[in-house]
Amino acid sequence: MSNANLLQLTNNDVWTIQDAYEGTLILGGNGSGKTSASGKDIAKAFLKKGFGGLVMTVKVDEARLWQRYAEETGRGRDIVLVQPGATAALNFLDYEATRSGAGAGLTHELVNVLQIALDGGRERGSSENPFWEDSVAQLLTNSIDISLMATGSVSLPKIVSIIRTAPLSPQDAATLSYDLPRREAIMASKGFVWADSSECAKFLTQAFENTKGSERSADFRETYEFFIREWAQLDTRTRSNIVATLMSRLSGLLRSPFRQLFSEKTTAPPDITFDGKIVVLNLPVKEFGEVGRYAQVLYKTIWQRAVERRGSHGRPVFLWADEAQFFVTKYDMLFQQTARSSRAASVYLTQSVVNFRAALDSGNSVNISDSLLGTLQTKVFHANACPLTNEYSERLHGAELQSVGNMSLGAGGVSGGFQRMMLPILPAVKFSSLRKGGSANNRIVDAYIYQAGRIWKGNDGKHNKNWLVTSFHQDR
Ligand SMILES: Nc1ncnc2c1ncn2[C@@H]1O[C@H](COP(=O)(O)OP(=O)(O)O)[C@@H](O)[C@H]1O
Numbered sequence: 515m516s517n518a519n520l521l522q523l524t525n526n527d528v529w530t531i532q533d534a535y536e537g538t539l540i541l542g543g544n545g546s547g548k549t550s551a552s553g554k555d556i557a558k559a560f561l562k563k564g565f566g567g568l569v570m571t572v573k574v575d576e577a578r579l580w581q582r583y584a585e586e587t588g589r590g591r592d593i594v595l596v597q598p599g600a601t602a603a604l605n606f607l608d609y610e611a612t613r614s615g616a617g618a619g620l621t622h623e624l625v626n627v628l629q630i631a632l633d634g635g636r637e638r639g640s641s642e643n644p645f646w647e648d649s650v651a652q653l654l655t656n657s658i659d660i661s662l663m664a665t666g667s668v669s670l671p672k673i674v675s676i677i678r679t680a681p682l683s684p685q686d687a688a689t690l691s692y693d694l695p696r697r698e699a700i701m702a703s704k705g706f707v708w709a710d711s712s713e714c715a716k717f718l719t720q721a722f723e724n725t726k727g728s729e730r731s732a733d734f735r736e737t738y739e740f741f742i743r744e745w746a747q748l749d750t751r752t753r754s755n756i757v758a759t760l761m762s763r764l765s766g767l768l769r770s771p772f773r774q775l776f777s778e779k780t781t782a783p784p785d786i787t788f789d790g791k792i793v794v795l796n797l798p799v800k801e802f803g804e805v806g807r808y809a810q811v812l813y814k815t816i817w818q819r820a821v822e823r824r825g826s827h828g829r830p831v832f833l834w835a836d837e838a839q840f841f842v843t844k845y846d847m848l849f850q851q852t853a854r855s856s857r858a859a860s861v862y863l864t865q866s867v868v869n870f871r872a873a874l875d876s877g878n879s880v881n882i883s884d885s886l887l888g889t890l891q892t893k894v895f896h897a898n899a900c901p902l903t904n905e906y907s908e909r910l911h912g913a914e915l916q917s918v919g920n921m922s923l924g925a926g927g928v929s930g931g932f933q934r935m936m937l938p939i940l941p942a943v944k945f946s947s948l949r950k951g952g953s954a955n956n957r958i959v960d961a962y963i964y965q966a967g968r969i970w971k972g973n974d975g976k977h978n979k980n981w982l983v984t985s986f987h988q989d990r
């Protein structure tokens with residue numbers, strides 16, 4: 515095999531690194547052989563070629579599986595586990611804020627990253643309300659800005675304490691401009707002075723001092739107005755809804771082990787994958803639930819942005835998402851559009867196209883799932899009982915004129931002939947008879963492979979079809 519080849523599918527058909535950059539989707543029912551057959555072969559091919567990579571996990575034994583793949587391909591020492599108690603960690607806000615090249619648009623970028631990640635961690639099926647999204651973004655923007663202006667840095671604990679102690683009424687807000695005797699009088703009568711007990715107020719005061727006379731003072735003014743006027747005057751219910759929406763997503767990240775892994779040190783930035791490390795996010799959704807999921811989505815988003823920034827040079831990298839319905843975001847679609855030039859190979863494994871639709875499309879918004887499905891150029895179809903997935907594949911392969919024999923018994927006896935008809939090239943029913951591995955099948959797993967615009971030659975060189983059925987072998 516030449517250096518760019520990853521899989522030899524037939525004597526005449528190879529699947530190359532360039533093909534891998536164009537994205538891969540492996541579909542198949544539960545137990546159809548996605549993980550142990552086609553997935554395993556692609557994973558090991560990446561490792562053998564020296565790819566760096568990022569692995570998301572849903573099942574508890576996935577990290578062990580990757581450790582084994584890595585050992586079997588001589589890459590054992592390249593595995594970096596992000597897991598409770600490990601030293602590998604990413605303070606994602608600090609990483610984004612301090613990386614070189616981060617400039618004036620920093621706050622906006624940070625809000626963007628958080629929104630993508632928190633969106634990815636959204637309770638599936640919950641209705642989308644753009645008002646909350648906008649207000650949440652506004653609150654985040656101002657909290658990040660005030661943290662940057664007051665302390666020159668930003669962290670999740672800081673943002674959260676600003677949000678938790680923001681003024682709850684115009685009376686609260688007004689205390690910031692009161693002199694000391696007046697504050698003491700309020701303290702004596704009410705027992706509480708917002709300006710003296712609020713982290714938000716302290717950050718505002720510090721930010722004012724820091725930006726006085728500089729070009730940032732106009733930015734400070736904006737942020738000040740937001741907290742002191744707009745926020746303090748919001749209807750109580752509206753305000754607490756916004757805070758609740760945001761906190762339900764952020765607070766999980768502040769608890770162990772997530773706080774230590776994502777808000778303290780940075781020892782495992784995405785950049786280590788460019789040197790050949792394979793970062794395994796061993797926070798499996800089956801064990802850590804929702805927060806495990808959006809913590810992984812967060813790391814993935816930061817990683818994708820880092821991959822895009824590094825330009826068109828460097829070591830190939832891969833993104834691995836088994837049970838991908840837990841991790842897909844609309845950013846995946848954007849990322850895939852430039853993946854070839856950033857030398858990034860993404861592989862998504864999932865049961866059905868329905869899973870992607872449920873994860874990505876809410877209400878009547880744009881059809882993100884179809885766009886993502888469309889951008890992943892190689893599709894591997896394993897045995898599947900999902901009619902929608904099988905119909906999807908049928909449609910993808912198209913129809914062609916076929917001769918169909920017919921025979922009928924009429925008054926004149928048996929008559930018959932041939933009729934030319936447009937029929938599916940690969941009827942949906944084909945996907946129900948593929949082998950699923952296991953000892954009953956001698957560990958053999960079948961799958962159809964489709965690649966947009968590609969005609970497969972087959973072992974004899976004469977196949978010339980847009981479908982190819984291949985067999986994969988499970989490990990002993
Ligand atoms: N190395 C192996 N040898 C034999 N059978 C296996 C092996 N690995 C998995 N299996 C079995 O093969 C089937 C396919 O497994 P798997 O690849 O995990 O399916 P999927 O990822 O599509 O859910 C399952 O019945 C599983 O128990």
Ligand SMILES: [Mg+2]
Binds near residue numbers: 548550
């Ligand atoms: Mg699997």
